[in-house]
Amino acid sequence: MKLRYFAxxxxxxxxxxxxxxxxxYLNTVRDLLLWLxxxxxxxxxxxxxxxxxxxxxxxxxxxxKERLEGAREIxxxxxxxxx
Amino acid sequence: MGGxxxxxxxxxxxxxxxxxxxxxxxxxxxxNIGAVVTFSGLCRDEDGRLSALELEHYxxxxxxxxxxxxxxxxxxxxxxxxxxxxxxxxxxPGENIVVVIAASSHRQAAFEAASFMMDFLKTRAPFxxxxxxxxxxxxxxxDATEADETSTRRW
Numbered sequence: 001m002k003l004r005y006f007a008x009x010x011x012x013x014x015x016x017x018x019x020x021x022x023x024x025y026l027n028t029v030r031d032l033l034l035w036l037x038x039x040x041x042x043x044x045x046x047x048x049x050x051x052x053x054x055x056x057x058x059x060x061x062x063x064x065k066e067r068l069e070g071a072r073e074i075x076x077x078x079x080x081x082x083x
Numbered sequence: 084m085g086g087x088x089x090x091x092x093x094x095x096x097x098x099x100x101x102x103x104x105x106x107x108x109x110x111x112x113x114x115n116i117g118a119v120v121t122f123s124g125l126c127r128d129e130d131g132r133l134s135a136l137e138l139e140h141y142x143x144x145x146x147x148x149x150x151x152x153x154x155x156x157x158x159x160x161x162x163x164x165x166x167x168x169x170x171x172x173x174x175x176p177g178e179n180i181v182v183v184i185a186a187s188s189h190r191q192a193a194f195e196a197a198s199f200m201m202d203f204l205k206t207r208a209p210f211x212x213x214x215x216x217x218x219x220x221x222x223x224x225x226d227a228t229e230a231d232e233t234s235t236r237r238w
Contacts, residue, residue, distance in 0.1 A: 006139060007211035056141070056144055059141070059148075060148075077209065077211065078224065078227070079226075080205070081205070081227050082205060082211070082212065083169075083201055083204040
């Protein structure tokens, strides 16, 4: 799975994108966030407040209950501040 | 009106844009245009505190998401034209960050559509601002505001 990170999520994790083999037991976005959190200190710091993290699957916003089936690209980022 | 034939112009770019040129293009797109509302957002220096804003974006999704917001605006209001341009990269105080131009036969639709576009650009378009301080060092990421979320929810 291609994972992409932006803004301070990217900085805390330490990379802009990576390919990770996700375990089959991860069903939802929330499962993914909790699983990533346990990978190392960077992920733990980036995802300390998982409820605050915004997520896009295949470049469309989704909520944390969204299922991961069909995902080709998952992006994690802070609330947006454009405009 | 049935299916709308208005195709929005959406551009994500590093370089600046020419406001007058963009307004002129929408104004000239038909003879039943009675109202053109333009909102431009500029970088400010926060009373001399900032040297620049850095705008990070999600290439691909930024275009797609602003396109979805624009299609929704076209669905909701009888527009004759709609343009949204958002810059990324390092932007210094006084420079443009974003422009939304909404054209319609009457002013109310144009005002409302431009306001709708900006509320959703701020809270849904994948851009993140970071401050660059006056001494040239990178400062903090800008926090999202509850006011922007509240403003978005009114639609």
